[in-house]
Amino acid sequence: MLATQLRRFTETGITGLDQMLDAKGIPTGHNIFILGSPGSGKTTLAVQYLYYGATKANEPGIFVTLDENPGQIRENVLAFGWDLEKLEAKGLLTIVDASPLRRVKSAVNLGNISIGKKDFSLVSLIEIIKRNAIEMKAKRIVIDPLATFMFQYPNEFERRDAFITLLEGVSELGATSLFVSEVTHTSLERAHQFEEYLAEGVVLMLKRVVTEGMERLFQIEKMRGVNHDTKPRPYSISDEGIRVFPTEQFV
Ligand SMILES: Nc1ncnc2c1ncn2[C@@H]1O[C@H](COP(=O)(O)OP(=O)(O)OP(=O)(O)O)[C@@H](O)[C@H]1O
């Protein structure tokens, strides 16, 4: 049997997106980079992915937040009808608060682990992800937003090494993972970030100013192992979350 016939896929549950992914989804176990402009709906997409996994695919997930606190995340997504506390109570979701990294002066408390700020290293982050993922038997992992963590590495080479180490650490868990980060240039013609070469898939969520106001563009820049749609497509954020329109074109 060919290796491709053995490959498994993880449905994203984002309306329209799986259709762009050859009606299959993301190859299971891959690390995907979600790159978007501020307020483009990256966190919403990431939570929607975990919510779908927990409620429709019986796949537990973990959300590692490096920015918003878990309370804010739970509250924000209630508008979409996603009751995260219910999933947490059932053991289908864990929100790991890694946001103290940004605030603390001398020590970081993450659950029952306490570490000095200087030692809040990549190794610690990977350890926290691993511990929670193994405990939950997580099939889906989200890290949001990665840029907050990467700011501590001003040197590009160091940053690249850190990202590779993080990718390798998360890969060992066998889950299908989304790494959320920011893009500063809204044009599709832009310099690529090194993470885009290293991740197995890259999805762009961009905003573009047009005469009528603002357009939202969704594009799968790369997805190894899937014959995916490469064209930019419109998407919306509504009471039901993110929806991509896979048959609509930009003129
Ligand atoms: N119920 C809703 N209906 C329509 N749009 C909504 C709704 N709730 C949120 N939004 C839109 O979603 C955006 C925020 O989404 P989200 O927090 O997922 O974006 P983000 O890309 O993660 O932002 P950030 O860059 O701040 O992390 C808001 O700016 C708003 O435009």
Ligand SMILES: [Mg+2]
């Ligand atoms: Mg966000």
